[in-house]
Amino acid sequence: MTGTATRYLYLVRHGEAASEESGLTEGGRRQAVLLGQRLGGIPLAAVHHGPLPRAEQTARLIGDQLEGIPLRVSDVAGDYVPHMPVREELPAESADFFLRFLAGATAEEREQGPALARQALDLFTGPVDGEEDRHELVVTHNFLVAWLVRDAMHAPKWRWLGLNHANAALTVIRYAPGRPASVLISNDMRHLPPELRWTGFPPEVHV
Numbered sequence: 001m002t003g004t005a006t007r008y009l010y011l012v013r014h015g016e017a018a019s020e021e022s023g024l025t026e027g028g029r030r031q032a033v034l035l036g037q038r039l040g041g042i043p044l045a046a047v048h049h050g051p052l053p054r055a056e057q058t059a060r061l062i063g064d065q066l067e068g069i070p071l072r073v074s075d076v077a078g079d080y081v082p083h084m085p086v087r088e089e090l091p092a093e094s095a096d097f098f099l100r101f102l103a104g105a106t107a108e109e110r111e112q113g114p115a116l117a118r119q120a121l122d123l124f125t126g127p128v129d130g131e132e133d134r135h136e137l138v139v140t141h142n143f144l145v146a147w148l149v150r151d152a153m154h155a156p157k158w159r160w161l162g163l164n165h166a167n168a169a170l171t172v173i174r175y176a177p178g179r180p181a182s183v184l185i186s187n188d189m190r191h192l193p194p195e196l197r198w199t200g201f202p203p204e205v206h207v
Contacts, residue, residue: 003127004177008184010039010137011145011171015061016199017054024057031168031196032058036065038170038191042135047071048124049139050078058168059139074123075116077140082117082147084110085158098161117147125151127177142200145171152181167200168192 012035015028024032039062047066049059051073063071084102087095105113125148128134138144146163150156152173165171165187172185189197198206 002177003129003175005128005130006133006177007126007128007175008133008135009124009148009173009175010042010044010135011148011165011173012058012062012137012139013142013145013165013167013169013200014050014052014054014058014139016167016196021052023053024061027196027199028054028058028167029061031192031199032061033065034191034196035168035170036062039137040065044069044135044137047137047139048074048077050141050144051075052079052141055079055139055141062137062139076119076123077138077144078116079141079143080113080116081105081109082120082143082160083114083157085161089156089158094162098158101161117144120144120148121151124148125173125181126175128175148173149183149186152183154180164201166198168196 015024015031017023017028018025044066047059047063047069049055049071059071063069081102084105087099090098124138142165143160145165146160149163149171150160166189170185170188174182174184
């Protein structure tokens, strides 16, 4: 069923974490608080977040800056590989690089990740029913932000690879009825001071 109102989807990679399985660093906590302050004027209906500590803590710190916005934990907003390409899908010059990058994924990850990615498209994208526009925040991980941006651009499924997002950077996608999705903001860090920008990227690409 086609929605009748516009959805604004706000996507955030979690704040800087000490390790892949840990919570946030002091810098990561500051990033989350500053992002929450930036989002204070937006009429968010909900904050969805993944179950891992770095996403949960980011969402909680953002939520502390807002009033009465429900936090909703979901595996769909978690950290997973959204699509496992085969060599024939990939550009010849980069196929080896990407396949090496994905080689460590387990059989379970290869099965569950794409299933969760399909659920993410159902849950988070497209116009909504009703007369009022909806604003939703998803606090997640780089892979899912990349997957949803790729979908909004109608890019091939493999193209989530190579799309990178900094910690606590903001991306906004608009889904208006009868119109293609529009990426309004991408990787925006204006709410962060210079020393907190570009974390999550290797030092050589900091700008």
